[in-house]
Amino acid sequence: MTLPLWIDFFDDLQHVRGRSQNTIMAYRRDIEMFIKFKDKFKITNLTDNKKIPEFYEFMKTEGLSQRSQARVISSLRTYFKFCETRGMKSPELRELRPPKVKTTLPKILTAEEFEKLFISSVVQDQPKNIRNQLTLLFLYGLGCRVSELIGLNINDFSATERWVKVLGKGRKERLIPLTETLYEILEKYLTDSRPSLAHNHNTDNSLLLNDRGHRPSRIDIWRWLASWSIKAGFDEPVHPHRFRHGCATALLEGGADLRSIQMLLGHSSIQTTQIYTSVSTATAQKAIDEHHPLSKMKDVAI
Numbered sequence: 001m002t003l004p005l006w007i008d009f010f011d012d013l014q015h016v017r018g019r020s021q022n023t024i025m026a027y028r029r030d031i032e033m034f035i036k037f038k039d040k041f042k043i044t045n046l047t048d049n050k051k052i053p054e055f056y057e058f059m060k061t062e063g064l065s066q067r068s069q070a071r072v073i074s075s076l077r078t079y080f081k082f083c084e085t086r087g088m089k090s091p092e093l094r095e096l097r098p099p100k101v102k103t104t105l106p107k108i109l110t111a112e113e114f115e116k117l118f119i120s121s122v123v124q125d126q127p128k129n130i131r132n133q134l135t136l137l138f139l140y141g142l143g144c145r146v147s148e149l150i151g152l153n154i155n156d157f158s159a160t161e162r163w164v165k166v167l168g169k170g171r172k173e174r175l176i177p178l179t180e181t182l183y184e185i186l187e188k189y190l191t192d193s194r195p196s197l198a199h200n201h202n203t204d205n206s207l208l209l210n211d212r213g214h215r216p217s218r219i220d221i222w223r224w225l226a227s228w229s230i231k232a233g234f235d236e237p238v239h240p241h242r243f244r245h246g247c248a249t250a251l252l253e254g255g256a257d258l259r260s261i262q263m264l265l266g267h268s269s270i271q272t273t274q275i276y277t278s279v280s281t282a283t284a285q286k287a288i289d290e291h292h293p294l295s296k297m298k299d300v301a302i
Contacts, residue, residue, distance in 0.1 A: 003035065004088060005082065005083055005086055008086070009082050010024060010027070013027060017170060018172075030075035033062065033064075037055055059072060073096050076096055077093060077096055107242055109238060109243050111250065117228050118133065118136055120228040120229075121135075126192075128193075130185065130193040131194075131197060131209065133185060134208070142176050142247070143264055144244070146240045148167065150206075150215060150216050154205055157190075159187065163176055172266060
């Protein structure tokens with residue numbers, strides 16, 4: 001069984017909204033969960049309120065966490081809203097509500113941890129060494145997603161204006177200014193290191209190149225980070241998104257405003273960026289608990 005406007009919806013996601021293939025597949029998996037539920041219990045719609053708890057229970061039996069359930073509901077609501085724009089009545093849109101999900105603060109990469117990784121990325125081969133450093137500086141200095149990093153091309157760099165053009169989610173472009181340090185390393189990489197990594201015959205326009213002279217894959221980035229994490233003495237590989245969270249938190253604590261951070265990270269909503277204010281508050285609270293003399297006073301008479 002499929003749902004009405006099934007093909008039209010996914011065509012809209014890809015060609016109108018510009019969603020990535022991974023995002024489209026996630027929508028498909030979420031909506032197929034709903035189809036599986038309807039087929040199993042032979043349900044036509046969810047206008048009967050008694051059916052709504054059954055759907056949530058069904059998702060639980062399928063092993064979905066509250067966060068995953070919320071994502072499924074969000075995907076379904078997007079689909080039903082699309083149907084209504086095409087003139088169809090979708091009563092499910094009024095009935096389906098995402099479960100409350102406890103907000104967890106993102107795990108950041110601290111400046112000290114970044115420095116350890118940076119040192120651990122050093123190798124004897126100078127072209128690879130500069131490539132490794134540039135990779136880490138892009139992740140931490142610009143807050144790039146891995147998909148954005150490996151998608152960078154040479155012509156996305158403007159040497160005169162000193163910025164790089166990043167293609168983010170929904171194929172939205174944003175220009176990110178480079179610091180003096182990052183600009184100098186990027187120039188050195190393009191002049192000295194990249195030609196060597198390209199083995200003098202590479203025609204790939206990719207900014208970064210892997211050891212084989214090709215555009216790096218996600219696996220390449222994960223493999224590099226895992227190797228450097230082990231050398232740095234970390235208990236587990238550093239997740240790429242921790243660089244992004246660390247970048248935003250460092251900027252906020254350094255005095256940057258939320259709008260600038262939103263532009264840098266490519267968030268479509270300022271609400272997404274605001275979570276870093278909570279991270280910054282939590283960091284301050286930890287510092288107070290650890291270092292303020294009043295935190296050591298356990299028994300205070302009032």
